[in-house]
Amino acid sequence: MEVTRSNFKDNLNKVYEAIEESDFLAIDGEFSGISDGPSVSALTNGFDTPEERYQKLKKHSMDFLLFQFGLCTFKYDHTEEKYIMKSFNFYIFPKPFNRSSPDVKFVCQSSSIDFLANQGFDFNKVFRNGIPYLNQEEERQLREQYDEKRSQANGAGSLSYISPNATKCPVTIPEDQKKFIEKVVEQIEDLLKNEENESLELEPCTGLVSEITHLLKKKNLFWPYRIGGVIKKKKLFTWERYIVISKVNEEERKRREQQKQAKEQEELNDAVGFSRVIHAIANSGKLVIGHNMLLDVMHTIHQFYCPLPDVTFFRFNLFSYYFVSRLLDTKLMASTQPFKEIINNTSLAELEKRLKEVPFSSPKVESADGFPSYDTASEQLHEAGYDAYITGLCFISMANFLGSFLSPPKNHVSARSKLIEPFFNKLFLMRVMDIPYLNLEGPDLQPKRDHVLHVTFPKEWKTSDLYQLFSAFGNIQVSWIDDTSAFVSLSKPEQVQIAVNTSRYAESYRIQTYAEYVEKKHEDKRA
């Protein structure tokens, strides 16, 4: 189901309900770009540590917009032995909701935009009709603004003598106008005393509403009255504005105030917008499935909670602060035992195809009443809702496969099964050679890397120069860092020291061991 600004409010409860009743959720995001700096392959160096990868993505990927969010909820029907799914495809856009709200700037990467355009992505839906959102800080500020306005209206705040619409001009009211205002206040006091009159039409005046309001407030005379309802009357060449003041009784005042508060709350909710869906997912405690989901998770935290924390990846564990739910990355799962050996290609489309064949089997999944169904035969890849759906299918097939190792074997393995716990809260690290995942719950794996060299050289060098340099060492592998440095892994760790020693007097290039490189980097950081 497509959800835009137009139908968001009407369907929010449907979304909440789907999350609540589900056994697990699958998510997927589409972004306006991937990297605003290095090429994707330099962004994903084969010897990145999880911390480095996180920092790079934080630095180079967060200025893009997550503008489509797919959510697919799966609920198991035990009697029918099938999953019922509900899929939502949300369009998201930070539409400024008033003059003082944040005016978000986001980057677009032509190649990503072009890629989505070729998939038939509907940019008009995003930009014309995307659901707005606020992060936690913006929500807090907006709430504060409302609170402040309310306490001012209640006379609780200490107001200075400044008109609200002209905070930047000093209010120096000329003597004759002061007289006029005081006369008005007298008239109002008369109105109050006199039971018959219900309203009062002031002499023509312009722009003094706030001054009059202020004076009334000072006299504690504000609330029994409603000022406003400025009437315009056409005069010969111009319009004259009359201020109409009418009595309001206590009950009506209360009713009005409640109405106003309800309206404010609704405005606030509207502004928080799509973030409410994310909060619901995060707080549901459900298992949240994604495919290669590191970027999705980072974007989600960054866009709907707070700027990603600085310095070390460990603080990324602020994640655990916001997310009650646990995460499971199907790309990691498919790259791990016992799947690793029988699955060649873990890209989403290929994985989905592979999992239809023995020894796997396609799960029985139907869409709930009133929800459109997807046809996996005619691919709609790269619509976030569809990708989330496919991701869910992959998870079910793989989870069920794990059941075949039990004795007696089980056909259905639920999202609550112990069998899948080893995969929880580990996010797949793309193209890292020896660290499969970023661990959200504990320290990361620390492979030895004692066969790895860090090499710096002139930027004219090509990979072939590196092959030549190391030609004596047999097979090597090059992982470019930037255009003057790369990691080179040798096949035998014992060659490392030889290479370093040989290089000692070289002028054009420099070789250090991986350990030295790390040590140096830490030193630079401390300095």
Added chain:
Amino acid sequence: MEVTRSNFKDNLNKVYEAIEESDFLAIDGEFSGISDGPSVSALTNGFDTPEERYQKLKKHSMDFLLFQFGLCTFKYDHTEEKYIMKSFNFYIFPKPFNRSSPDVKFVCQSSSIDFLANQGFDFNKVFRNGIPYLNQEEERQLREQYDEKRSQANGAGSLSYISPNATKCPVTIPEDQKKFIEKVVEQIEDLLKNEENESLELEPCTGLVSEITHLLKKKNLFWPYRIGGVIKKKKLFTWERYIVISKVNEEERKRREQQKQAKEQEELNDAVGFSRVIHAIANSGKLVIGHNMLLDVMHTIHQFYCPLPDVTFFRFNLFSYYFVSRLLDTKLMASTQPFKEIINNTSLAELEKRLKEVPFSSPKVESADGFPSYDTASEQLHEAGYDAYITGLCFISMANFLGSFLSPPKNHVSARSKLIEPFFNKLFLMRVMDIPYLNLEGPDLQPKRDHVLHVTFPKEWKTSDLYQLFSAFGNIQVSWIDDTSAFVSLSKPEQVQIAVNTSRYAESYRIQTYAEYVEKKHEDKRA
């Protein structure tokens, strides 16, 4: 007329013709945003110098994308005494045309996007079907790439023994493959000697095409043959690739090469894309009209020529290098004598309305055959093509008005008339108090500003604090620079020194004269 990637090539000659035959052109651009930093009002400080304004726009506005360009050509029909106009609305997008082409990143500003969305702007047309473009440097690089490829193909370049598709892997061909390759070359030599055979099918081989090519080239045997036409044959489990080599006679070779060159030239033209329209405008020598066109001109240079020059605005005169055509800004014209006194609001929509009334008159303008006409009664403001059209109308009305001062008065003043020359190549500076324009042809105006103070203060200060500070000096005007500084202009220059003296011992704020401020800034720059 709407022009997208689909119909660009078919209509390019129509565009060229319209420019060529016209008396003047009007242009307008729509951008994905305005400022990626300060608020628009801080970006446009009332006491910016033209150089400062230029630098600020360069710094804060150039990362946005000019994604719609309106061009409206006007040609005067003397017998019918009316203008014939042709309006084009171009959608523009930097679609990467191959793997090595630039992957442009551009910024979007939510408020600008939302604004355009509300006007019904079609983002899908931009992103799915925008016309690509290259700047001068990108065009040069691409041309070089083609030249290089061609000279390599002609055997002119000195090739190293590297296959083109694997520049990053060293080519160490195993001995047995070397033998194979040499055998192939022998076979080819036989083919050449033997008049009967026309082609030769090699034994199954993979990925050796470039090695074979290379060897043939080394033996100067390349051109009489056509290598390629790899045939795939299905074997039991896999495909086998056969390379087919066939003779090519000299004539056919030439024909093929010409075809290839023509194709390359077309590819290059396609890649240069919309820039060709800009080049045509710039080189036409016509008068180019815009409304408040500084940003349009800067974006045009930046996007279709080269990054804007650094340091001083004077080098902005590189403009004169690219543009043969002259510019005229209708907002400047409307803000200058004799229009200034009779035109209150110079925003495009208001100006257009005003110029329909006495003492002005609506010009007679019709759209050319086959071109859709715009209806100024039902506004379509903020479609670039329409805005360009309206801008043209405004120019005509104002130019004709100048004719009323002649004796005898003239109803029609052409774009070549001396009367409008004073407005040439001066770009309106928005919200600058005392310098109306940035002069593209000479030094800028240097108003005295001896009544202006530069004030720094704690960021808690509001405008009211400044009013209070200067309360002794009567009317003042505040122009915020950032949240700890502002220009304050006093009504009387002689008060300036008093204010500076009084402030000498102040702790929370600092006051200096405008002259001191400028001097200090220059010093800082020199340091």
